[in-house]
Amino acid sequence: MALCASLLAAAPCQTAQAAPLAQAWLSTADQKHLLAEQKDKGLQFKREQVALPLHIEVDARQRFQTMAGFGAGLTDASAWLIQHQMSEAQGQALLQELFGRGPTGVGFDFIRLTIGASDFSRQHYSYDDQPAGKTDPRLNDFSIAPLQAEVLPVLKQALAINPQLQVMASPWSAPAWMKSNDSLIQGRLKPEMYGVFAEYMLRYVEAMRAEGVPIFALTLQNEPHFEPPDYPGMRLDPAARAAVIGDHLGPLLRAKAPGTAILEWDHNWKEPESPLAVLNDAKARPFIQGVAWHCYEGEVSAQAQVQAAYPDKDVWLTECSGGKWKPHWPETLPWMMHNLIIGGTRNGARGVLMWNLALDENDGPHLGGCKDCRGMVTINSKTGAVTRNMEYYAFAHASRFVRQGAQRIASSSDLDGLDSVAFQNPDQSIVLIVSNGAKAKRRFSVGFGGQRFAYALPPSAVVTLRWAPPAAPAAKAVKGKP
Structure with missing residues:
Protein backbone atom coordinates (compact mmCIF):
# COMPACT_ATOMS: atom_id res chain seq x y z
CA MET A 1 0.00 0.00 0.00
CA MET A 67 -3.77 21.63 12.07
CA ALA A 68 -0.84 24.07 11.82
CA GLY A 69 1.16 22.34 14.53
CA PHE A 70 2.61 22.30 18.03
CA GLY A 71 5.60 24.06 19.54
CA ALA A 72 6.78 26.77 21.93
CA GLY A 73 8.03 30.32 22.25
CA LEU A 74 11.53 31.14 21.05
CA THR A 75 12.17 33.77 23.71
CA ASP A 76 15.34 35.83 24.00
CA ALA A 77 16.32 33.56 26.89
CA SER A 78 15.87 30.38 24.85
CA ALA A 79 17.83 31.75 21.89
CA TRP A 80 20.65 33.11 24.10
CA LEU A 81 21.11 29.74 25.78
CA ILE A 82 21.22 27.84 22.48
CA GLN A 83 23.53 30.39 20.86
CA HIS A 84 25.94 31.02 23.74
CA GLN A 85 25.67 28.28 26.37
CA MET A 86 25.88 25.31 24.03
CA SER A 87 28.58 24.29 21.60
CA GLU A 88 27.70 24.64 17.93
CA ALA A 89 27.29 20.88 17.69
CA GLN A 90 25.08 20.74 20.79
CA GLY A 91 22.86 23.57 19.54
CA GLN A 92 22.48 22.07 16.09
CA ALA A 93 21.63 18.66 17.55
CA LEU A 94 18.98 20.16 19.83
CA LEU A 95 17.37 22.15 17.02
CA GLN A 96 17.41 19.10 14.76
CA GLU A 97 15.65 17.14 17.49
CA LEU A 98 13.05 19.83 18.19
CA PHE A 99 12.21 20.82 14.61
CA GLY A 100 13.27 17.78 12.59
CA ARG A 101 11.34 14.69 11.59
CA GLY A 102 12.37 11.07 11.57
CA PRO A 103 12.76 8.59 14.44
CA THR A 104 14.43 11.06 16.83
CA GLY A 105 12.80 14.36 15.83
CA VAL A 106 9.71 15.70 17.55
CA GLY A 107 8.74 17.87 14.59
CA PHE A 108 7.64 21.21 16.05
CA ASP A 109 5.77 23.09 13.31
CA PHE A 110 4.71 26.23 15.23
CA ILE A 111 6.74 28.87 17.07
CA ARG A 112 6.09 32.22 18.77
CA LEU A 113 8.39 35.23 18.92
CA THR A 114 8.25 38.29 21.15
CA ILE A 115 8.21 41.71 19.46
CA GLY A 116 10.68 43.44 21.75
CA ALA A 117 11.47 42.24 25.25
CA SER A 118 9.47 39.98 27.55
CA ASP A 119 10.31 38.91 31.09
CA PHE A 120 12.52 36.25 29.47
CA SER A 121 14.93 38.82 28.06
CA ARG A 122 18.26 39.89 29.53
CA GLN A 123 17.34 43.57 29.17
CA HIS A 124 14.14 45.51 28.49
CA TYR A 125 13.91 47.10 25.05
CA SER A 126 11.71 47.84 22.05
CA TYR A 127 12.71 48.28 18.40
CA ASP A 128 12.55 52.07 18.64
CA ASP A 129 13.73 53.21 22.06
CA GLN A 130 14.17 56.96 22.60
CA PRO A 131 15.67 59.11 25.35
CA ALA A 132 13.20 60.42 27.93
CA GLY A 133 11.06 63.17 26.44
CA LYS A 134 11.84 62.24 22.81
CA THR A 135 9.47 60.67 20.28
CA ASP A 136 9.90 59.16 16.82
CA PRO A 137 6.49 59.20 15.12
CA ARG A 138 8.05 58.53 11.70
CA LEU A 139 9.93 55.53 13.13
CA ASN A 140 13.22 56.79 11.71
CA ASP A 141 15.12 54.84 14.37
CA PHE A 142 13.21 51.58 14.00
CA SER A 143 15.57 48.59 13.98
CA ILE A 144 15.41 44.88 14.75
CA ALA A 145 19.13 44.89 15.56
CA PRO A 146 18.46 43.33 19.02
CA LEU A 147 17.45 40.12 17.19
CA GLN A 148 20.66 39.76 15.22
CA ALA A 149 22.86 38.18 17.88
CA GLU A 150 20.66 35.33 19.12
CA VAL A 151 17.03 35.08 17.98
CA LEU A 152 17.52 35.36 14.22
CA PRO A 153 20.46 32.91 13.98
CA VAL A 154 18.58 30.28 15.98
CA LEU A 155 15.32 30.90 14.14
CA LYS A 156 17.02 30.61 10.75
CA GLN A 157 18.54 27.29 11.78
CA ALA A 158 15.09 26.05 12.79
CA LEU A 159 13.62 27.20 9.46
CA ALA A 160 16.40 25.45 7.58
CA ILE A 161 15.50 22.23 9.38
CA ASN A 162 11.74 22.74 8.97
CA PRO A 163 10.91 25.19 6.14
CA GLN A 164 7.18 24.76 6.89
CA LEU A 165 7.62 26.20 10.40
CA GLN A 166 4.78 28.63 11.15
CA VAL A 167 6.07 31.76 12.94
CA MET A 168 3.79 34.09 14.90
CA ALA A 169 4.77 37.13 16.99
CA SER A 170 3.38 39.18 19.88
CA PRO A 171 4.50 42.48 21.45
CA TRP A 172 4.73 42.80 25.24
CA SER A 173 4.74 46.60 24.98
CA ALA A 174 4.80 49.42 22.48
CA PRO A 175 7.87 51.68 22.69
CA ALA A 176 7.71 53.74 25.89
CA TRP A 177 7.18 57.05 24.08
CA MET A 178 3.92 55.75 22.60
CA LYS A 179 2.45 55.08 26.05
CA SER A 180 0.58 56.98 28.74
CA ASN A 181 3.36 56.54 31.32
CA ASP A 182 6.43 56.82 29.05
CA SER A 183 7.61 53.41 30.23
CA LEU A 184 7.85 49.90 28.80
CA ILE A 185 6.44 48.68 32.12
CA GLN A 186 2.67 49.08 32.63
CA GLY A 187 0.69 51.91 31.03
CA ARG A 188 -1.66 52.19 28.05
CA LEU A 189 -1.20 53.01 24.38
CA LYS A 190 -1.98 56.69 23.72
CA PRO A 191 -4.92 57.04 21.28
CA GLU A 192 -2.90 59.43 19.14
CA MET A 193 -0.32 56.67 18.74
CA TYR A 194 -2.70 53.98 17.46
CA GLY A 195 -1.63 54.54 13.85
CA VAL A 196 2.06 54.80 14.74
CA PHE A 197 1.92 51.54 16.68
CA ALA A 198 0.25 49.85 13.69
CA GLU A 199 3.08 51.11 11.48
CA TYR A 200 5.59 49.80 14.06
CA MET A 201 4.03 46.35 13.77
CA LEU A 202 4.15 46.50 9.97
CA ARG A 203 7.82 47.55 10.07
CA TYR A 204 8.53 44.46 12.17
CA VAL A 205 6.78 42.15 9.68
CA GLU A 206 8.64 43.75 6.77
CA ALA A 207 12.01 43.60 8.54
CA MET A 208 11.53 39.91 9.37
CA ARG A 209 10.47 39.20 5.79
CA ALA A 210 13.69 40.85 4.60
CA GLU A 211 15.55 38.39 6.88
CA GLY A 212 13.79 35.46 5.23
CA VAL A 213 11.34 34.94 8.11
CA PRO A 214 7.65 35.13 7.12
CA ILE A 215 5.37 36.09 10.02
CA PHE A 216 2.12 34.24 9.43
CA ALA A 217 0.24 35.86 12.35
CA LEU A 218 0.44 38.74 14.83
CA THR A 219 -1.37 39.42 18.03
CA LEU A 220 -1.82 43.07 18.94
CA GLN A 221 -0.67 42.67 22.54
CA ASN A 222 0.41 39.85 24.83
CA GLU A 223 -2.04 39.59 27.76
CA PRO A 224 -3.74 42.95 27.17
CA HIS A 225 -5.60 42.92 30.51
CA PHE A 226 -2.41 42.51 32.57
CA GLU A 227 0.10 45.21 33.53
CA PRO A 228 3.04 43.39 35.14
CA PRO A 229 5.01 45.47 37.66
CA ASP A 230 8.55 44.48 36.66
CA TYR A 231 8.71 43.66 32.95
CA PRO A 232 7.21 45.08 29.74
CA GLY A 233 3.44 45.06 29.46
CA MET A 234 0.60 47.25 28.24
CA ARG A 235 -3.12 47.40 28.89
CA LEU A 236 -5.35 47.47 25.83
CA ASP A 237 -9.06 47.18 26.53
CA PRO A 238 -11.46 45.82 23.88
CA ALA A 239 -12.40 49.26 22.52
CA ALA A 240 -8.74 50.17 22.03
CA ARG A 241 -7.93 46.86 20.36
CA ALA A 242 -10.91 47.19 18.03
CA ALA A 243 -9.88 50.75 17.08
CA VAL A 244 -6.24 49.82 16.39
CA ILE A 245 -7.24 46.79 14.32
CA GLY A 246 -10.21 48.27 12.49
CA ASP A 247 -8.82 51.72 11.72
CA HIS A 248 -5.09 51.07 11.43
CA LEU A 249 -3.39 47.67 11.61
CA GLY A 250 -6.00 45.71 9.66
CA PRO A 251 -6.04 47.98 6.58
CA LEU A 252 -2.26 48.38 6.74
CA LEU A 253 -1.54 44.64 6.74
CA ARG A 254 -4.14 43.97 4.08
CA ALA A 255 -2.45 46.51 1.79
CA LYS A 256 1.22 45.78 2.52
CA ALA A 257 1.50 42.35 4.19
CA PRO A 258 -1.59 40.36 3.18
CA GLY A 259 0.03 37.06 4.21
CA THR A 260 0.08 38.08 7.88
CA ALA A 261 -3.06 37.34 9.91
CA ILE A 262 -4.28 39.18 13.01
CA LEU A 263 -5.20 37.07 16.03
CA GLU A 264 -7.27 38.74 18.73
CA TRP A 265 -6.92 38.46 22.54
CA ASP A 266 -3.75 36.42 23.37
CA HIS A 267 -4.82 36.10 27.00
CA ASN A 268 -6.58 33.72 29.39
CA TRP A 269 -9.59 31.47 28.98
CA LYS A 270 -11.15 33.31 31.93
CA GLU A 271 -12.51 36.27 29.91
CA PRO A 272 -14.20 35.12 26.70
CA GLU A 273 -16.31 38.28 26.80
CA SER A 274 -13.24 40.38 25.93
CA PRO A 275 -12.47 38.84 22.51
CA LEU A 276 -16.21 38.65 21.86
CA ALA A 277 -16.42 42.42 22.38
CA VAL A 278 -13.72 43.01 19.77
CA LEU A 279 -15.29 40.55 17.33
CA ASN A 280 -18.60 42.34 17.82
CA ASP A 281 -17.00 45.47 16.33
CA ALA A 282 -18.09 45.57 12.68
CA LYS A 283 -15.02 47.50 11.54
CA ALA A 284 -12.42 45.34 13.29
CA ARG A 285 -14.01 41.91 12.71
CA PRO A 286 -13.18 41.50 8.97
CA PHE A 287 -9.47 41.93 9.72
CA ILE A 288 -9.36 39.27 12.48
CA GLN A 289 -8.60 35.73 11.37
CA GLY A 290 -8.67 34.04 14.77
CA VAL A 291 -8.53 34.21 18.56
CA ALA A 292 -5.46 33.30 20.64
CA TRP A 293 -5.67 31.93 24.17
CA HIS A 294 -3.50 31.38 27.27
CA CYS A 295 -4.04 28.66 29.86
CA TYR A 296 -3.45 30.35 33.22
CA GLU A 297 -7.04 31.07 34.29
CA GLY A 298 -10.42 29.76 33.24
CA GLU A 299 -11.48 26.68 31.30
CA VAL A 300 -10.41 25.52 27.87
CA SER A 301 -14.06 25.36 26.80
CA ALA A 302 -13.93 29.16 26.41
CA GLN A 303 -12.21 28.56 23.07
CA ALA A 304 -15.22 26.68 21.69
CA GLN A 305 -17.62 29.20 23.24
CA VAL A 306 -16.13 32.07 21.26
CA GLN A 307 -15.78 30.03 18.08
CA ALA A 308 -19.43 29.03 18.33
CA ALA A 309 -20.32 32.74 18.16
CA TYR A 310 -17.92 33.33 15.25
CA PRO A 311 -17.34 29.99 13.51
CA ASP A 312 -15.32 31.58 10.70
CA LYS A 313 -12.58 32.59 13.18
CA ASP A 314 -9.77 30.15 13.89
CA VAL A 315 -8.66 29.11 17.39
CA TRP A 316 -5.06 29.14 18.63
CA LEU A 317 -3.64 28.24 22.04
CA THR A 318 -0.55 30.46 22.14
CA GLU A 319 0.90 30.25 25.65
CA CYS A 320 1.07 27.99 28.67
CA SER A 321 4.00 27.42 30.99
CA GLY A 322 4.99 24.61 33.25
CA GLY A 323 6.96 25.39 36.38
CA LYS A 324 8.18 24.31 39.77
CA TRP A 325 4.72 24.96 41.18
CA LYS A 326 3.56 21.76 39.41
CA PRO A 327 6.52 19.35 39.58
CA HIS A 328 4.70 16.03 39.93
CA TRP A 329 4.26 13.96 36.77
CA PRO A 330 1.17 12.01 37.96
CA GLU A 331 -0.68 15.31 38.43
CA THR A 332 0.76 17.55 35.71
CA LEU A 333 1.15 15.22 32.72
CA PRO A 334 -2.60 14.38 32.65
CA TRP A 335 -3.42 18.08 33.17
CA MET A 336 -1.38 19.08 30.14
CA MET A 337 -2.95 16.39 28.00
CA HIS A 338 -6.49 17.17 29.20
CA ASN A 339 -6.22 20.94 28.79
CA LEU A 340 -3.63 21.56 26.06
CA ILE A 341 -3.01 18.69 23.65
CA ILE A 342 -6.43 17.06 23.86
CA GLY A 343 -8.64 19.78 25.34
CA GLY A 344 -7.01 22.52 23.31
CA THR A 345 -7.53 20.77 19.99
CA ARG A 346 -10.97 19.38 20.87
CA ASN A 347 -11.96 22.97 21.52
CA GLY A 348 -10.87 24.07 18.09
CA ALA A 349 -7.16 24.96 18.34
CA ARG A 350 -5.25 24.73 15.06
CA GLY A 351 -1.98 25.21 16.92
CA VAL A 352 -0.85 24.77 20.52
CA LEU A 353 2.23 26.39 22.10
CA MET A 354 4.06 26.16 25.37
CA TRP A 355 5.91 29.26 26.56
CA ASN A 356 9.73 28.99 26.71
CA LEU A 357 11.33 26.52 24.36
CA ALA A 358 14.37 26.30 26.64
CA LEU A 359 15.52 27.72 29.99
CA ASP A 360 18.56 27.02 32.17
CA GLU A 361 18.89 25.17 35.47
CA ASN A 362 17.92 28.37 37.32
CA ASP A 363 14.71 28.86 35.27
CA GLY A 364 16.22 31.76 33.35
CA PRO A 365 17.70 33.99 32.24
CA HIS A 366 14.90 36.44 32.95
CA LEU A 367 14.48 40.05 34.05
CA GLY A 368 11.39 40.34 36.23
CA GLY A 369 8.33 38.17 35.84
CA CYS A 370 8.25 34.42 36.37
CA LYS A 371 11.00 33.14 38.67
CA ASP A 372 10.19 29.42 38.45
CA CYS A 373 8.86 28.82 34.94
CA ARG A 374 10.09 25.67 33.25
CA GLY A 375 11.20 25.42 29.64
CA MET A 376 10.24 22.51 27.43
CA VAL A 377 13.88 21.57 27.82
CA THR A 378 16.45 22.66 30.40
CA ILE A 379 19.91 23.58 29.15
CA ASN A 380 22.72 23.34 31.68
CA SER A 381 24.46 26.70 31.39
CA LYS A 382 27.85 25.20 32.30
CA THR A 383 27.90 22.10 30.12
CA GLY A 384 25.19 22.60 27.50
CA ALA A 385 23.61 19.29 28.49
CA VAL A 386 19.88 18.98 27.78
CA THR A 387 17.15 17.73 30.12
CA ARG A 388 13.83 16.97 28.45
CA ASN A 389 10.96 18.04 30.70
CA MET A 390 7.44 16.69 30.91
CA GLU A 391 6.21 19.49 28.60
CA TYR A 392 8.56 18.15 25.94
CA TYR A 393 7.08 14.67 26.17
CA ALA A 394 3.46 15.85 26.37
CA PHE A 395 3.87 17.89 23.20
CA ALA A 396 5.99 15.30 21.41
CA HIS A 397 3.11 12.83 21.74
CA ALA A 398 1.31 15.09 19.26
CA SER A 399 4.00 16.95 17.29
CA ARG A 400 5.97 13.86 16.31
CA PHE A 401 2.95 12.19 14.76
CA VAL A 402 0.40 14.84 13.76
CA ARG A 403 1.57 16.43 10.53
CA GLN A 404 0.97 20.01 9.47
CA GLY A 405 -2.18 19.85 7.35
CA ALA A 406 -3.70 17.00 9.37
CA GLN A 407 -7.39 17.27 10.17
Missing part, protein backbone atom coordinates in the same frame (compact mmCIF):
# COMPACT_ATOMS: atom_id res chain seq x y z
CA ALA A 2 1.60 3.27 -1.14
CA LEU A 3 0.86 5.37 1.94
CA CYS A 4 2.90 3.07 4.19
CA ALA A 5 6.14 4.52 2.88
CA SER A 6 5.39 7.94 4.38
CA LEU A 7 4.85 6.79 7.96
CA LEU A 8 7.32 8.03 10.60
CA ALA A 9 8.80 4.71 11.65
CA ALA A 10 9.42 1.64 9.57
CA ALA A 11 6.52 -0.79 9.73
CA PRO A 12 5.29 -3.62 7.52
CA CYS A 13 3.07 -2.30 4.74
CA GLN A 14 -0.54 -3.42 4.87
CA THR A 15 -2.28 -4.62 1.76
CA ALA A 16 -5.55 -2.98 0.84
CA GLN A 17 -7.39 -6.05 2.18
CA ALA A 18 -5.45 -6.34 5.46
CA ALA A 19 -6.75 -5.07 8.78
CA PRO A 20 -4.69 -2.15 10.11
CA LEU A 21 -1.94 -2.78 12.64
CA ALA A 22 -1.56 0.04 15.16
CA GLN A 23 1.77 1.24 16.53
CA ALA A 24 1.97 2.64 20.07
CA TRP A 25 4.26 5.12 21.85
CA LEU A 26 3.89 5.36 25.64
CA SER A 27 4.88 7.82 28.39
CA THR A 28 4.23 6.95 32.03
CA ALA A 29 4.21 9.16 35.11
CA ASP A 30 6.99 7.12 36.74
CA GLN A 31 9.14 8.04 33.68
CA LYS A 32 10.04 4.40 33.01
CA HIS A 33 8.55 4.90 29.55
CA LEU A 34 9.10 8.25 27.79
CA LEU A 35 7.72 8.37 24.27
CA ALA A 36 8.78 4.74 24.07
CA GLU A 37 7.60 2.64 21.16
CA GLN A 38 5.76 -0.44 22.36
CA LYS A 39 6.50 -3.65 20.49
CA ASP A 40 3.03 -4.97 21.21
CA LYS A 41 1.89 -7.44 18.56
CA GLY A 42 -1.66 -7.39 19.92
CA LEU A 43 -2.71 -4.11 18.32
CA GLN A 44 -4.11 -5.71 15.20
CA PHE A 45 -7.59 -4.48 14.35
CA LYS A 46 -10.02 -7.41 14.30
CA ARG A 47 -13.69 -7.59 13.44
CA GLU A 48 -14.24 -10.20 16.14
CA GLN A 49 -12.85 -7.98 18.92
CA VAL A 50 -15.78 -6.98 21.16
CA ALA A 51 -16.06 -3.35 22.20
CA LEU A 52 -15.12 -3.00 25.87
CA PRO A 53 -17.14 -0.90 28.35
CA LEU A 54 -14.54 1.84 27.79
CA HIS A 55 -14.54 2.19 24.02
CA ILE A 56 -13.08 4.89 21.78
CA GLU A 57 -14.63 4.97 18.34
CA VAL A 58 -12.64 6.89 15.72
CA ASP A 59 -14.61 8.24 12.77
CA ALA A 60 -12.65 9.83 9.93
CA ARG A 61 -15.86 10.83 8.17
CA GLN A 62 -16.35 13.60 10.74
CA ARG A 63 -13.70 16.28 10.17
CA PHE A 64 -12.93 19.47 12.04
CA GLN A 65 -10.05 21.97 11.96
CA THR A 66 -6.88 21.65 9.91
CA ARG A 408 -8.86 16.55 13.54
CA ILE A 409 -11.43 13.78 13.27
CA ALA A 410 -14.04 12.42 15.66
CA SER A 411 -13.25 10.18 18.62
CA SER A 412 -15.24 9.21 21.72
CA SER A 413 -14.69 11.29 24.86
CA ASP A 414 -15.62 11.52 28.56
CA LEU A 415 -14.78 7.89 29.34
CA ASP A 416 -14.12 7.52 33.08
CA GLY A 417 -10.83 9.39 33.16
CA LEU A 418 -9.82 8.68 29.56
CA ASP A 419 -9.32 11.67 27.27
CA SER A 420 -8.72 11.24 23.56
CA VAL A 421 -8.29 13.18 20.35
CA ALA A 422 -7.80 11.84 16.82
CA PHE A 423 -6.33 13.21 13.59
CA GLN A 424 -5.92 12.09 10.00
CA ASN A 425 -2.65 13.11 8.36
CA PRO A 426 -2.27 14.17 4.73
CA ASP A 427 -0.82 10.68 4.02
CA GLN A 428 -4.12 9.26 5.39
CA SER A 429 -2.53 7.73 8.52
CA ILE A 430 -4.65 7.98 11.66
CA VAL A 431 -3.25 9.28 14.97
CA LEU A 432 -5.13 8.73 18.24
CA ILE A 433 -3.80 10.26 21.47
CA VAL A 434 -5.22 8.85 24.70
CA SER A 435 -4.52 10.09 28.22
CA ASN A 436 -5.47 8.28 31.41
CA GLY A 437 -6.13 10.83 34.14
CA ALA A 438 -7.28 8.17 36.59
CA LYS A 439 -5.19 6.64 39.39
CA ALA A 440 -5.77 3.12 38.12
CA LYS A 441 -5.00 1.31 34.88
CA ARG A 442 -7.72 1.65 32.26
CA ARG A 443 -8.35 -1.05 29.67
CA PHE A 444 -10.22 0.18 26.62
CA SER A 445 -10.96 -0.77 23.04
CA VAL A 446 -10.41 1.32 19.93
CA GLY A 447 -12.76 1.03 16.98
CA PHE A 448 -12.25 2.14 13.40
CA GLY A 449 -14.12 1.08 10.27
CA GLY A 450 -15.94 -1.79 11.96
CA GLN A 451 -12.80 -3.33 13.51
CA ARG A 452 -11.29 -3.04 16.99
CA PHE A 453 -8.31 -3.75 19.22
CA ALA A 454 -7.85 -3.51 23.01
CA TYR A 455 -5.20 -1.63 24.99
CA ALA A 456 -4.38 -1.19 28.70
CA LEU A 457 -3.06 2.24 29.70
CA PRO A 458 -1.28 2.73 33.06
CA PRO A 459 -2.47 5.43 35.48
CA SER A 460 -1.52 9.05 34.66
CA ALA A 461 -0.02 7.88 31.36
CA VAL A 462 -0.42 8.89 27.74
CA VAL A 463 -0.19 6.82 24.57
CA THR A 464 -0.09 7.81 20.92
CA LEU A 465 -1.54 5.17 18.60
CA ARG A 466 -1.05 5.34 14.85
CA TRP A 467 -2.23 3.19 11.99
CA ALA A 468 -2.64 3.27 8.23
CA PRO A 469 -6.25 2.50 7.27
CA PRO A 470 -6.79 0.07 4.39
CA ALA A 471 -8.92 2.70 2.68
CA ALA A 472 -9.82 6.31 3.51
CA PRO A 473 -13.53 6.70 4.29
CA ALA A 474 -15.48 9.43 2.57
CA ALA A 475 -15.46 12.63 4.60
CA LYS A 476 -18.31 14.81 5.71
CA ALA A 477 -17.90 18.26 7.22
CA VAL A 478 -19.15 18.61 10.79
CA LYS A 479 -19.28 21.67 13.02
CA GLY A 480 -18.93 21.53 16.76
CA LYS A 481 -17.10 19.31 19.23
CA PRO A 482 -17.55 15.52 18.90
